[in-house]
Structure formats: C-alpha cells, structure tokens
Amino acid sequence: MYSKLVEDLDGLPALLDAARAQAGELLAGVADRPVAVPPGTFEPAELPEDGVGARAALAEFGRRWAPGFAASAGPRYLGFVTGGATPAAVAGDWLTAAADQNPVSSLDSSASDLERETVGWLAKLFGLGPEFSGAFVSGATMSNVVGLAIGREWLGERLGVTVADAGVAALGPVEVLSGSPHSSALKAMSVLGLGRSALRPVTVQPEREAVDVEALDRELAALGGRPAIVIANAGTVNTVDFDDLRAIAALKAKYPFWLHVDAAFGGFAALSPEHAALVGGLELADSVCVDLHKWLNVPYDSAIQFSRRLDLQVRVFQNSAAYLGHPGDNPDFVHRTPESSRRLRALAAWCTLAAYGRAGHREIVERCVAHARDLGDRLAGTPQWRLLAPVRLNVVCFTLAEDPTQERIDAVVRAVAAGGETFVTPTVYAGVPALRAAFSNWRTGREDVDRIFAALVSGSGAA
Incomplete structure (x- = not known):
C-alpha cells in the first residue's frame, strides 16, 4: 500500500x-x-x-x-435560490461520505430502504398520495429530465409507440406547452431529443408569470386531439408566481396531455398554512420536480422527482443487466433514474427531516417569506428602487427607480458583490433589467435584512 x-x-x-x-x-x-x-x-x-x-x-x-x-451557506447570500445546510443535514452528509453507500441496488444494504422512507416523508410534506413514486436526483434540471422523459414515454403510449425502444423520432412532432418555463426545462427538452423548438409558449396573465388557462385551453384545442406535454409552474424564478394547477388539471377531462409541474422551490409553500393554497392541485400532476438543496437546506447536490407512472419510468430507465436483477414490482433505483451509481443523497434529507420535522422546516419557510416581505417593503419605500412584482413568497424582484439599463444593473451587481455584505443575481422581467433577492437560508435573521438593505442602497450609487 x-x-x-x-x-x-x-x-x-x-x-x-x-x-x-x-x-x-x-x-x-x-x-x-x-x-x-x-x-x-x-x-x-x-x-x-x-x-x-x-x-x-x-x-x-x-x-x-x-x-x-x-x-453561500451564510445568511446573506441571496443569489439564485440557494439554501444553506442545517446542522443535521451537514452531519448526515458527512455520514454519507463515510458510509459511501450506492443506494441504486437493494442487494447489499438498507440504503435504498432509507431512500424509500425519505421519499415517502417528502411526498407527505408536499401533499402527494401513495400513487406517487419518487427518487433522488442531482438537482431540478435532472428532475425535469426524468419527469419529461416519462412524459415522452406517455406520449408514445398514446400513439402506440415505445419510445424507449423505437427512439424519439417515432413520435413525430411533439408539442410542449407552458407559460413561463424554467430554462432547465428547455435544457431537458434538448437532452431528450424533443428539441427546444417543441415549446409552444402560452400567453400568461397580465402582469403575471402565471399561464392564462383559457389561452392554454385554446392551444390544446388547436392540437386536434394529439397528445401533448404541459409544463406548469409552482413558483417561477423571478416573481415566484404559481400556475392554477387545479384549473390546468381540469383540462385533462377534455384534452390528452401529460402534466409536469416544476415546483423546484415553490413546492415548499405546502409547509405553510398561509401559502399552501398556492400549490393546491399539485397532487393532480403526473410528474413533479422539487429541488431540495434550495429550501430544504441540505447540501448540494440533492433534488427529488415524483411520478404516478412508475411503469413508464422503468421502461425508460431500466438497466438490463443480469447482475442488477429484474425490476420487478418494487424496482430498485437503478431502474428509475439515469444514474447507475450515486451517493446516498437521501441521508442528509432524512437527517434534517428527522431532526426538525415538519414544524421546523415550516418555520424556516415562514421566516424566509417574512424576510422577503420586509426587504420588499423597505425597497419600495426608497427613492432608488422600485418593485417589479409583489412579493408572493421568498423572492424580491426589483430594479432601479430611474433608467434601469442593463449596464447600470450590472454595475450594481458588481458593486454589491465587491462590498461583501450580500449577493444578488441580475435578471430581466417584463423586458426590464432587474435584480432578484431570494431568501431560502435557515440562518437568515432580521439583523441580516438590515445589512442586506443597507448594502443595496449603498450599491445603487454605483449605477
């Protein structure tokens, strides 16, 4: 040695x-x-x-x-949507590395059963019933890939084609309808061979990112009965807007479509009684994406995908090798996602859920929402800034009150980052260059909002 x-x-x-x-x-x-x-x-x-x-x-x-x-694990990092890692999640992640389990097979350890238990806990957290199965993946992008891959297979089922065997070309033209899809959904469409051009944008409601359900109805009717995929949003990245999931799901009585819901961080609204109605109807989806290294505050990388068609999922992802066994009625995770080996991501999630339960994570969600509202109120009361949308949950979308050019916004981003007090990311909303501040860290307190606000006011001077 x-x-x-x-x-x-x-x-x-x-x-x-x-x-x-x-x-x-x-x-x-x-x-x-x-x-x-x-x-x-x-x-x-x-x-x-x-x-x-x-x-x-x-x-x-x-x-x-x-x-x-x-x-980025600290209380004033507001870029992207980045959670920290709770103490229990850090401990669980260390144990993950030490135990070094590969949970994709149940032949040699209890690791896959731990993942199954954790998936069940998370399904209950988000109000999903026993008809949903789930598996851990690396992030929202891969969760969207898995959900849309199952949707792609469902399209084939409707058209009499096994896409997993015949290939995506056997489907012919595919329509994917959405109002405000996340960029990772478009990446997933590219990876899956559907192509980014398969997206059919649907009109959103005035001054919203939520889809106009009547417009969606018309777009689906125009397909003349051809099956499609609909991507709905439970929390958009700029303004945390929510599609009316119940109204969208009700359209399935008239049109054939696979309903995939991207609830990467907005799904955590389910934990708060005040905001749970925002994700009403999530249980009516066919597949669901939730990112855990955001608001669950577990270390990178960790997300989960849910689906109500495990049979189609296994058809896509089965790994047919004698040493891996047949999928059977309760297929191992090697038959459920693209990966044939991965770390036991579920352990950090299991630890934080076991340590703090529903109540502890509800408190994190509600505190983050309160901080976002606080910052939004403060910015709205200044002459330098103006809000571009209401603070619906945990993201503040705002811009310079006067002449918000991309050049001036970029200058503010650089100045704020250089100051070291906080970090926010640039965006464009309704054609206006802007900033977004996303609260999702369990450490953030009221005193941090004071420092964040002061840094933004100071940074506006660089514009």
Missing part, C-alpha cells in the same frame, strides 16, 4: 478531527466572511507526482482555495 495511504489510515481519527475543525472554522465565520468573492487570476498547479498526505492537503486547500469560496 502506498506509504501516504498507510499513514493516513493509521491516523484516520485524527485526520477526521482535523477536517471537522477546518469545517467548523468555515461555518463559524460564514456570517462574517465576504458573501461573494469575485474570482481573480487563476493559475492551475501541476499534478503532484508524490502526494503530500491528507493533513498537508487540507492545509493546502485552506491556503489556496477556501479564501475564494463564496459564503
């Missing part, structure tokens, strides 16, 4: 203690470190011929790389 491996194996407890101490330092300072660190000049090092051992490698990471990491 290589000498450095022997040394590290002999000193493994001390090595893990050193890693714990280094991680503890990272997390202890996460509220005070610069929230974003604009990258500098990058010069890659040469691959070492002889290793330095794990302790020295940890020290090298601390010297070269840790200072340049964003404090």
Whole structure:
C-alpha cells in the first residue's frame, strides 16, 4: 500500500478531527466572511507526482482555495435560490461520505430502504398520495429530465409507440406547452431529443408569470386531439408566481396531455398554512420536480422527482443487466433514474427531516417569506428602487427607480458583490433589467435584512 495511504489510515481519527475543525472554522465565520468573492487570476498547479498526505492537503486547500469560496451557506447570500445546510443535514452528509453507500441496488444494504422512507416523508410534506413514486436526483434540471422523459414515454403510449425502444423520432412532432418555463426545462427538452423548438409558449396573465388557462385551453384545442406535454409552474424564478394547477388539471377531462409541474422551490409553500393554497392541485400532476438543496437546506447536490407512472419510468430507465436483477414490482433505483451509481443523497434529507420535522422546516419557510416581505417593503419605500412584482413568497424582484439599463444593473451587481455584505443575481422581467433577492437560508435573521438593505442602497450609487 502506498506509504501516504498507510499513514493516513493509521491516523484516520485524527485526520477526521482535523477536517471537522477546518469545517467548523468555515461555518463559524460564514456570517462574517465576504458573501461573494469575485474570482481573480487563476493559475492551475501541476499534478503532484508524490502526494503530500491528507493533513498537508487540507492545509493546502485552506491556503489556496477556501479564501475564494463564496459564503453561500451564510445568511446573506441571496443569489439564485440557494439554501444553506442545517446542522443535521451537514452531519448526515458527512455520514454519507463515510458510509459511501450506492443506494441504486437493494442487494447489499438498507440504503435504498432509507431512500424509500425519505421519499415517502417528502411526498407527505408536499401533499402527494401513495400513487406517487419518487427518487433522488442531482438537482431540478435532472428532475425535469426524468419527469419529461416519462412524459415522452406517455406520449408514445398514446400513439402506440415505445419510445424507449423505437427512439424519439417515432413520435413525430411533439408539442410542449407552458407559460413561463424554467430554462432547465428547455435544457431537458434538448437532452431528450424533443428539441427546444417543441415549446409552444402560452400567453400568461397580465402582469403575471402565471399561464392564462383559457389561452392554454385554446392551444390544446388547436392540437386536434394529439397528445401533448404541459409544463406548469409552482413558483417561477423571478416573481415566484404559481400556475392554477387545479384549473390546468381540469383540462385533462377534455384534452390528452401529460402534466409536469416544476415546483423546484415553490413546492415548499405546502409547509405553510398561509401559502399552501398556492400549490393546491399539485397532487393532480403526473410528474413533479422539487429541488431540495434550495429550501430544504441540505447540501448540494440533492433534488427529488415524483411520478404516478412508475411503469413508464422503468421502461425508460431500466438497466438490463443480469447482475442488477429484474425490476420487478418494487424496482430498485437503478431502474428509475439515469444514474447507475450515486451517493446516498437521501441521508442528509432524512437527517434534517428527522431532526426538525415538519414544524421546523415550516418555520424556516415562514421566516424566509417574512424576510422577503420586509426587504420588499423597505425597497419600495426608497427613492432608488422600485418593485417589479409583489412579493408572493421568498423572492424580491426589483430594479432601479430611474433608467434601469442593463449596464447600470450590472454595475450594481458588481458593486454589491465587491462590498461583501450580500449577493444578488441580475435578471430581466417584463423586458426590464432587474435584480432578484431570494431568501431560502435557515440562518437568515432580521439583523441580516438590515445589512442586506443597507448594502443595496449603498450599491445603487454605483449605477
């Protein structure tokens, strides 16, 4: 055995203690470190011929790389929709690495049963019944890929074609209808061979991102009975707008379509009694996407996909190899998603759900919503900023009050990031260059909103 491996194996407890101490330092300072660190000049090092051992490698990471990491796990990182990681989720993720289980097969461990239990817990959290099966995937993009792949197979079933065998060309033209699809849905369509051009945009409601259901009705009628896929949104990225899922699902009585709901982070509205109506009808979907490294606050990467047609899912993703076994009535995860091997993502989710339950995660959701409303009210009361949409849940979409050009918005983004107090991402809403602040971190408190607001007011001076 290589000498450095022997040394590290002999000193493994001390090595893990050193890693714990280094991680503890990272997390202890996460509220005070610069929230974003604009990258500098990058010069890659040469691959070492002889290793330095794990302790020295940890020290090298601390010297070269840790200072340049964003404090994205901290309370004032509002870019994209980025959760942190609860203490229980961090602990679960460490155990995931230590146990190093591959849960796609149930032949050798209980890991797949842990995932099944966690999937069941999450289904109840989102109000999905026992007719739904689910599996962990890497993120919302892959969840959309899986859901739309099952929808693609459903199209084939309606047309008498087994797409998994015959290929997507056997379907002929495919129509995918949506009002405000996320970019990852278009990526999924490209990956699946449907093509981005298969999207048929549907009119949205005035000053909304939610689809006009009457317009959707007309678009479906124009297909003349040909089956289609409808992508509905439970929380758009700019304004967290929600399609009327019940009204859309009701159209299935008249038209044949697969209803895929992208609830990447908006699905967590189900935890709050005040906001649960926003996802009313989620249980009527055929497939559902939810991203867990957002509002569940588990480490990257983690998402889940749900579907009510496990048979079609297995038809698409089955891995036909003698050593993997036949799918059977309760197929292993190797037959449910694109991956034939992956880490036990479910463990971090299981830990945080076991540790804090529905009540703890409901408190996180409701607190984030309260902070978003607070920031929205403050920005609306300033002469520098104006809101572009109501704060419906946890995202504030806003722009400069005067002359909001892309150049000026970009200057603000750079100034705010350079200040180190917070980080927000640019967007364009209704043709207007803008900013969006997404609250989804369990650490964020009222004092952080004070600092975020001050940084945005100060950053507006760079425009």
